[in-house]
Structures are given as C-alpha cells and as structure tokens.
Amino acid sequence: MxxxxxxxxxxxxxxxxxxxxxxxxxxxxxxxxxxxxxxxxxxxxxxxxxxxxMRKKNKETYSVQFKLDVLSFMKRTGSSEADTALQFGLTNPSMIASWKKAFLEGGPEALDRPKGRPCMSDNNKNKNWREKTNFCV
Incomplete structure (x- = not known):
C-alpha cells in the first residue's frame, strides 16, 4: 500500500x-x-x-470496551466500516476490519492483545547469542 x-x-x-x-x-x-x-x-x-x-504521530491505543462499542454499533446499524469510523472519529477504517476479524476469531479477549512482537526474555537473548557464536557454557 x-x-x-x-x-x-x-x-x-x-x-x-x-x-x-x-x-x-x-x-x-x-x-x-x-x-x-x-x-x-x-x-x-x-x-x-x-x-x-494528517498522520497520527503517536499510535493511539483503544480500550477493549471502545472496540466492542464500535463493532456493536456497526452490527446494530448495518453501517460500513468507513461510516462507522467517521461516526467514532477514527480516520482509518481498516483498523475496524482488523478488530472485527480478531473478535470473530478469538472473541473479546482477542481485542486485548498488544500489537507487535513480545520482548525477548534475557534467557532467550543469551541462548540465541550462544547458538549464533557456538559458545558453550
């Protein structure tokens, strides 16, 4: 895109x-x-x-309740993702599509998952470093 x-x-x-x-x-x-x-x-x-x-400088995070309200409104009114986004002051309708997909696949709990990759623990970092360098402890 x-x-x-x-x-x-x-x-x-x-x-x-x-x-x-x-x-x-x-x-x-x-x-x-x-x-x-x-x-x-x-x-x-x-x-x-x-x-x-304008592009958003800081990525805003939305609560699970807000996401559920948005999805509920869309279902109740039959509004499109674009119209629903405008109704709730969102400038990215595709975000609603990803919330809907997550909700259908995993229920409300899926809407609470953080974005991105989880941080590596120190143990995993050390293990990966040892494997790459063939260093035995």
Whole structure:
C-alpha cells in the first residue's frame, strides 16, 4: 500500500471539491489504482478538516470496551466500516476490519492483545547469542 503525503491528500480533496473532476477521473489523473482512497479522504476532510488527513504521530491505543462499542454499533446499524469510523472519529477504517476479524476469531479477549512482537526474555537473548557464536557454557 502506497503512503501518500498529507499535502498530496489535501490537494486531491480540494481538487475534488472544486467540482471539475470526479473520484474516478482524479484517480486516473494521478495514476492511482483505485478511487476509493480519494472518496475516503474527502469524507474524512469533510468531517475533521485538514487535521483528519494528517498522520497520527503517536499510535493511539483503544480500550477493549471502545472496540466492542464500535463493532456493536456497526452490527446494530448495518453501517460500513468507513461510516462507522467517521461516526467514532477514527480516520482509518481498516483498523475496524482488523478488530472485527480478531473478535470473530478469538472473541473479546482477542481485542486485548498488544500489537507487535513480545520482548525477548534475557534467557532467550543469551541462548540465541550462544547458538549464533557456538559458545558453550
């Protein structure tokens, strides 16, 4: 997935809002594979302004209860992931898809798992170092 700069996103949104080109033509003009990103950027811009198009500097963590509330709202209302994200002030609808997948596979407990790899214990670090250097103790 290509990362687009905030300036590029804002430029496309403003160009769309001028009304000269639609989503598909803008995507073609800027050699993008799909127009749905532009659609999402426009919706986020309309809801949150320029701030919504900016990348988050610190990765925010959400509580299990918040994730359950989001998934419950989506199921209850039949809203799409994009509409649900806008409703809850989230700028990344794909995050909701990953929460949904985790919930369906492992229940509410799966929503509480930390992201990333767990830290190696000191024992494992020493063991791996010994194995790599063929050092026997």
């Amino acid at each position: 290509a990362k687009y700069s905030e300036g590029f996103k804002l430029m496309l949104v403003k160009e769309y809002l001028e009304g000269k080109l639609g989503y598909r033509l803008l995507a073609q003009k800027y050699d993008m594979k799909d127009f749905t990103r532009i659609l999402r950027w426009v919706k986020v811009y309309e809801k949150f302004g320029e701030k919504g198009l």
